[in-house]
Amino acid sequence: xxxxxxxxxxxxxxxxFQSSEIYGGINGFxxxxxxxxxxxxxxxxxxxxxxxxxxxxxxxxxGAPASYEMTGLDCTIIMHPQVWKVxxxxxxxxxxxxxxxxxxxxxxxxxxxxxxxxxxxxxxFVTTNAEADDEADDLRRRALKVFRLRNKDADALVWDGPxxxxxxVDDFASVFAPQASKVGTLTEPREFNLMLxxxxxxxxxxxxxxxxxxxxxxxxxxxxxxxxxxxRVRVPFGIxxxxxxxxxxxxxxNFTFRSRExxxxxxxFFCHPDTSTAWYKxxxxxxxxxxxxxxxxxxxxxxxDHDPDELSHYSTGTADIEYAFPFLPEGEYGELEGIAxxxxxxxxxxxxxxxxxxTNPLEVELGENGKPKYKGSGRDLTYRDDLSNERFTPHxxxxxxxxxxxxxxxxxxxxxxxxxxxxxxxxxxxxxxxxHPRIAPIKAAIFPLVKKDGMPExxxxxxxxxxxQFPAFYDEKGAVGRRYRRQDEAGTPYCITVDGQTLTDQTVxxxxxxxxxxxxxxxxxxxxxxxxxxx
RNA sequence: GCGGGUGUAGCUCAAUGGUAGAGCAUCGGCUUCCCAAGCCGACUACGAGGGUUCGAUUCCCUUCACCCGCUCCA
Numbered sequence: 001x002x003x004x005x006x007x008x009x010x011x012x013x014x015x016x017f018q019s020s021e022i023y024g025g026i027n028g029f030x031x032x033x034x035x036x037x038x039x040x041x042x043x044x045x046x047x048x049x050x051x052x053x054x055x056x057x058x059x060x061x062x063g064a065p066a067s068y069e070m071t072g073l074d075c076t077i078i079m080h081p082q083v084w085k086v087x088x089x090x091x092x093x094x095x096x097x098x099x100x101x102x103x104x105x106x107x108x109x110x111x112x113x114x115x116x117x118x119x120x121x122x123x124x125f126v127t128t129n130a131e132a133d134d135e136a137d138d139l140r141r142r143a144l145k146v147f148r149l150r151n152k153d154a155d156a157l158v159w160d161g162p163x164x165x166x167x168x169v170d171d172f173a174s175v176f177a178p179q180a181s182k183v184g185t186l187t188e189p190r191e192f193n194l195m196l197x198x199x200x201x202x203x204x205x206x207x208x209x210x211x212x213x214x215x216x217x218x219x220x221x222x223x224x225x226x227x228x229x230x231x232r233v234r235v236p237f238g239i240x241x242x243x244x245x246x247x248x249x250x251x252x253x254n255f256t257f258r259s260r261e262x263x264x265x266x267x268x269f270f271c272h273p274d275t276s277t278a279w280y281k282x283x284x285x286x287x288x289x290x291x292x293x294x295x296x297x298x299x300x301x302x303x304x305d306h307d308p309d310e311l312s313h314y315s316t317g318t319a320d321i322e323y324a325f326p327f328l329p330e331g332e333y334g335e336l337e338g339i340a341x342x343x344x345x346x347x348x349x350x351x352x353x354x355x356x357x358x359t360n361p362l363e364v365e366l367g368e369n370g371k372p373k374y375k376g377s378g379r380d381l382t383y384r385d386d387l388s389n390e391r392f393t394p395h396x397x398x399x400x401x402x403x404x405x406x407x408x409x410x411x412x413x414x415x416x417x418x419x420x421x422x423x424x425x426x427x428x429x430x431x432x433x434x435x436h437p438r439i440a441p442i443k444a445a446i447f448p449l450v451k452k453d454g455m456p457e458x459x460x461x462x463x464x465x466x467x468x469q470f471p472a473f474y475d476e477k478g479a480v481g482r483r484y485r486r487q488d489e490a491g492t493p494y495c496i497t498v499d500g501q502t503l504t505d506q507t508v509x510x511x512x513x514x515x516x517x518x519x520x521x522x523x524x525x526x527x528x529x530x531x532x533x534x535x
Numbered sequence: 536g537c538g539g540g541u542g543u544a545g546c547u548c549a550a551u552g553g554u555a556g557a558g559c560a561u562c563g564g565c566u567u568c569c570c571a572a573g574c575c576g577a578c579u580a581c582g583a584g585g586g587u588u589c590g591a592u593u594c595c596c597u598u599c600a601c602c603c604g605c606u607c608c609a
Contacts, residue, residue, distance in 0.1 A: 004602085008547080009546090011545080012546055012560080018600075018601085021600090022582095025600045026600080027599085027600070027601090091609095097536085097606095097607085099536065194608095214609080215609090247608090250536075250606075250607045251606075251608085253601095335608095420570070421570080422570070422571075428570090430570085430571085449567095449569065450567060453568090455568095478567095479569090479571075480567090481569070481572075484569080484570050485570065485571045488571095499568060499569075500568055511569080516570075518569080
């Protein structure tokens with residue numbers, strides 16, 4: 001399936017529009033049209049219902065280590081700026097970058113390393129992006145190259161000082177960039193603000209600087225104590241939240257896949273450290289199955305466990321649920337959801353101050369004055385088990401899903417072209433969105449076969465009855481074949497048609513979107529029949 | 536952010552330094568008893584800003600957006 005066809009259909013039928021389109025659009029922002037908003041709402045509601053409201057906390061769910069509770073939360077997009085300093089987003093999201101004018105390479109200013117070297121009366125800062133154990137060798141090779149020296153003349157190189165970060169260098173004209181052929185090709189460092197900032201309050205002042213959240217998760221952590229104190233929930237339990245998040249993606253691209261404003265569906269699941277690995281596995285498998293159950297059943301969906309060396313030491317597992325989007329190269333997958341075992345990193349950070357993820361055991365990252373670089377809340381976020389009297393900091397399993405990415409994956413999966421005979425028996429291409437009935441924007445369409453003989457009146461009565469229970473669509477215009485095809489593109493799973501026979505025996509036909517098969521049911525039963533099939 | 540490409544009707548595309556066309560879709564009418572049918576009619580476009588020119592959708596500059604490659608992707 002070519003992506004262009006889906007993009008075109010999304011616009012034509014009202015699933016997705018470019019934001020601010022009449023003004024030329026704005027990069028990284030997308031709007032959901034009349035069909036799209038229903039689709040996305042259905043996905044979010046299915047998630048909320050399946051994960052939260054219909055969860056049975058009295059029983060042990062299949063595959064779960066124990067029974068557990070689920071609850072929800074809806075917190076603000078703008079929070080205290082300290083939240084993001086402690087969470088690590090502030091540091092991670094305000095990288096400074098340098099670009100190489102020659103090789104077009106881009107490097108993290110703090111991560112590019114090098115060493116001063118002098119030869120032939122010139123002093124150059126030679127850089128490398130080689131792995132740590134290869135660093136010294138690469139620097140030597142690069143130094144020989146920049147001074148046009150042979151291997152045997154390596155003694156002519158006079159190294160000055162240790163290998164240090166590019167951050168220590170002021171004189172960019174003397175920097176020899178990786179893979180470059182000459183000196184001085186790097187730009188001055190530029191700041192990349194990966195969090196969108198804002199200035200709440202009437203005066204735009206640095207004191208008032210705050211951020212639009214880059215994830216919903218932190219709102220759950222900072223409310224952990226409130227939820228425990230107000231709801232009588234007991235560990236293990238999960239807090240779910242759906243909401244908008246914002247990231248200044250450097251390259252928004254691939255339709256809605258990488259947007260700057262997007263919606264997340266996140267759960268933070270709190271459990272005892274001893275059981276966290278079992279809970280991690282439960283959530284990983286449960287979330288994977290959720291996508292399968294809603295129609296991403298094929299090989300384009302995969303569950304990928306991160307390699308142990310990809311993991312932070314405090315995490316015992318992270319898995320991505322990925323989909324082979326058609327805009328990606330063959331064999332590549334895009335992330336729909338990440339399920340991460342986060343240990344006690346987040347709750348402890350919000351108590352003690354930002355932890356340094358590189359330390360083992362985890363320690364608070366200190367600033368130059370020996371105090372925490374970013375101070376925590378100082379609040380006690382530990383949990384006391386009423387029954388065992390044990391006090392501990394819960395470990396966290398985080399299933400974090402992208403609502404827009406899920407929506408896009410369901411759209412991609414649903415797009416289908418087949419061949420169906422026309423009125424004259426000739427095969428014609430049909431475009432059909434084979435959305436799972438549960439997420440389809442319109443559940444059923446109702447047509448009078450022709451606009452006369454009292455058929456519209458009967459059809460309208462059925463339409464009114466249906467619309468009280470689920471989204472339905474009435475259409476009496478033009479040829480019935482055309483009306484069917486329109487609903488196929490909208491992904492409507494069922495069409496109900498009132499015909500001549502209806503007027504004599506009170507039955508109507510139901511037409512199945514995917515098979516085109518039709519069968520007759522009594523008018524009195526048709527609403528229940530559809531309701532059963534779409535829930 | 537860099538390099539390349541593309542912006543014309545709701546969609547897919549055409550033509551042109553001087554009145555911008557088509558197919559499909561949409562709307563109205565007639566016809567029509569099951570899969571985009573037929574006939575008649577209607578609506579709708581040169582991404583934005585500036586320049587050159589008597590005149591610019593066309594040439595030039597800038598900008599915005601989209602696509603491809605690089606980069607980035609906590």
